[in-house]
Amino acid sequence: MADECDFATDMQLKAADAFAASRLSRLALLPLAISADVCECGTPIPAARRVAVPGVTLCTFCQANAERRGVIHGRA
Known part of the structure; x- marks a missing residue:
């Protein structure tokens, strides 16, 4: 059975993934030479x-x- 810590960890990971996805979409707009850095x-x-x-x-x-x-x- 999941407890509050598991719930909080899941929420943190979802928030971090959403943040990374939003930044990644902005990164696609950068020129290739800049995006390497x-x-x-x-x-x-x-x-x-x-x-x-x-x-x-x-x-x-x-x-x-x-x-x-x-x-x-290698684990997702």
């Missing part, structure tokens, strides 16, 4: 992070959310 949430990826993690496509906030949801490890 911008996370899917629409925030710029800091140059230091891009140097430290070559090929990075997520900011630290989105990376943490993706790992928490298991997206990075």
Whole structure:
């Protein structure tokens, strides 16, 4: 049986997904050259992070959310 914590976690994840989706729709409007330096949430990826993690496509906030949801490890 689900308790309040499970309910709150589900609500948080739904809110985060909705936020990311809204930012992702705005990202589609950016030119390709700019979007390489911008996370899917629409925030710029800091140059230091891009140097430290070559090929990075997520900011630290989105990376943490993706790992928490298991997206990075093949779980959806």
